[in-house]
Structures are given as structure tokens and as C-alpha cells.
């Protein structure tokens with residue numbers, strides 16, 4: 001078993017094996033598509049934070065092409081609840097930092113946009129992106145690219161559980 005468990009107290013449990021090593025495949029509307037690393041089961045859940053309803057989906061049903069199709073149709077961002085979006089954003093941050101690279105809020109928001117979501121929907125919850133049980137370590141600051149922040153300084157983070165990438169001597 002490799003890779004991180006989504007380390008949230010309200011995170012999902014695999015309906016197949018009760019495992020907690022669950023990964024987020026994507027978020028479409030109010031549905032979050034999940035995958036278990038232990039038994040490879042895939043399923044989707046509605047409103048995962050408050051009273052999840054799990055439904056199994058066939059393996060392969062949620063793929064990149066389907067995500068693109070929904071995004072192009074404007075479905076992905078239209079109905080995403082803030083709670084589900086925050087959960088997805090946290091998972092996205094963990095994913096971006098999986099090789100030990102430095103991650104900041106701008107990186108996460110850029111990736112959310114790329115996947116068809118509107119980061120502004122996070123509202124103040126965006127401040128919770130890097131909060132978690134000893135998940136992230138602040139390693140510095142950079143100026144935000146976002147005009148809304150008027151180039152305010154934002155924190156740079158690295159995951160505590162990942163070795164930093166090898167430095168290439170220059």
C-alpha cells in the first residue's frame with residue numbers, strides 16, 4: 001500500500017473493505033468519485049461531508065474523458081457544494097505535493113480551474129486548504145498571483161510525509 005490516506009476525520013471509508021486509503025478521482029456536481037487503494041473499488045458519494053450516500057460505480061466509468069465532457073458542459077462547477085469542493089481542494093493539494101514539491105494556494109486554485117471548478121466557490125474555506133493533522137510544513141512565502149489578493153504574500157508548503165525531491169547540482 002502506497003500513497004496517503006485522505007487524513008480527514010470526516011473522510012470516507014471504503015464500502016468494500018472498510019479501508020481508509022481512499023483517493024478522490026474527481027468531483028462532478030454534488031457527486032464525489034472515490035477509489036480505494038486497497039481493493040481498487042470505485043464508488044461515488046453524494047455530499048460526502050454531511051451524510052454520505054455511497055453508490056458503487058463500475059471501474060473505468062469515471063475517466064478523464066468523462067471529466068472533460070462534463071467540464072465542457074459546465075456541469076462540474078455548477079452544483080458543487082462548498083464542503084465537497086473544499087474536500088476536493090484538499091485532496092488536490094495533497095496530490096500536487098505528492099513528490100515533495102512546494103505547493104501554495106495559487107497552485108491548488110489553478111488546478112481546480114483546470115478541472116472545471118471555480119475556486120471562488122471556496123470562499124473563506126480556502127484558508128483551510130493546508131490545515132490538517134500535521135500534514136503540511138510551511139517553508140516560506142511568495143507573492144500571490146491572484147489579482148484579488150493584490151499580490152499579498154501567501155504561504156508555501158511541503159508535505160511532511162514526503163521526502164523532498166533530489167536536488168540537481170547546478
Ligand SMILES: [Zn+2]
Pocket residue numbers: 014015016017018019036037038039040041
Ligand atoms: Zn477497499
